Amino acid sequence: MSFKSQHLAGLLAGAYLALAPLSSSAQGLPAAGGEVTYADVADLADSAGLVVQAQVAKMVRIEDARARGLTPGHGRFYIQAKTRALLVGKAPLGESVSYLVDLPLDASGKAPKLKKQDVFLFARAVPGRPGELQLVTPTAQQAWSVRGEARLRAILQELVAPDAPARITGVRELLFVPGNLAGQGETQIFLNTRDGSAASITVKHEAGAVPVWGVSFSELVADVGHPPQRDTLEWYRLACFLPNVPPAGANISSGFGQQQQALSDYRMVLGELGPCSRTLG
Template structure:
């Protein structure tokens, strides 16, 4: 315990302030993590680690700034079981801070020997990691591993869809027939990768739409399947309302059609549900 206490104090001093800013953004989990929850955790993580907790210690409140009400900050020592994702070498033993809910007596859960999945980055010192969010620790299970595996595969693929930042332009153009139109929506992305959405309306037919991840605007493109990275990039990051400045049509009818098609795409994608916030 002497070794444990020494490293507890050293790590708390080095990481407590780093963990504090994000703490206020976290909320208690309400059920199992959704697909969006898992991508939220995996996407910014340089390291995804399966580990078994060996020791835990609750930090005093004065050593744990920014912890949300009802939570406490633990110093944890754990044994590395597997590096699920990441190329950075890690040791057999790792140390980190994590925020956990406290019971009505102010006590944390007993996590010793529990296996967990950690979403983290290096803390810059051997054997120490920093979680990408104060609560970026999930209890490991085969079911969780099965859901996480395809997400990590998609995130590391060479053709992984870029992060969507918002709507750059949208333009609706009427066709030659009554009820015929084509709306093209161009999205801003992290790194300026091309992403466009096309909505086609034909008389007496249901509207169809699709997304293109290349510079070619493809009328044959199809919507992304739900709970895929392509779906997440759009469904979870389109704005709730179409920015007025993005609607570049001049006449009222075309502007109204662009608005309608934007809402149609949102409805088709469905809600981006999260149990973590």
């Protein structure tokens, strides 16, 4: 067996590649409707220990028979790339990296030509294999662009900020309390977070006015009237992870009417957040 074959065999044996179904936009190729979304990039950035900008130097296709779990219409490739920059991560990287990636094939069975193209890699280091990376998902290689780099750097900056909003895991309680005057009231929506930190949404009602709301990712009172803007980390945490319906028993408001108001306020918040659009599988 040649050195090249031995190296490939070792990589295939040691590398991990998540094999969830791929969408038409896999590996940074735009979906039919356009580019990857903010949520796509945030999903990848939030799950990767390493975010690397690299330039593809070499692509070698792996035989389909050796590509376990390969999605139909795709090919698995061994990539060697030149390291451009380490955007996030503490693992030391040399001048080059290597990894496995699944790429969609065209009608002729050919993969996109990526040689000399810059890409972003969302990955983790392979223990004991310097220079080898494991992509966190099959869509974790994304095409580089000026606009894409600006958006990615903004997301990464938000993620590492000391006051970064925690990951939302669910809704703990909803409580509507009427005010002293007719038309007044307030709904508190208390959220569960992965790290156990405080997070809540407040909806306020005033007579003759449209309800206003805000979110707090701390013990402080929510900034009511200034909900998170779309395509920010606060928006992503809510829009992409709040359930469509609160869990049974979470609505602890007193009486049917108040429970309905709390539920209506929850639906209003979801409506104003808008859909969490994703194009990657």
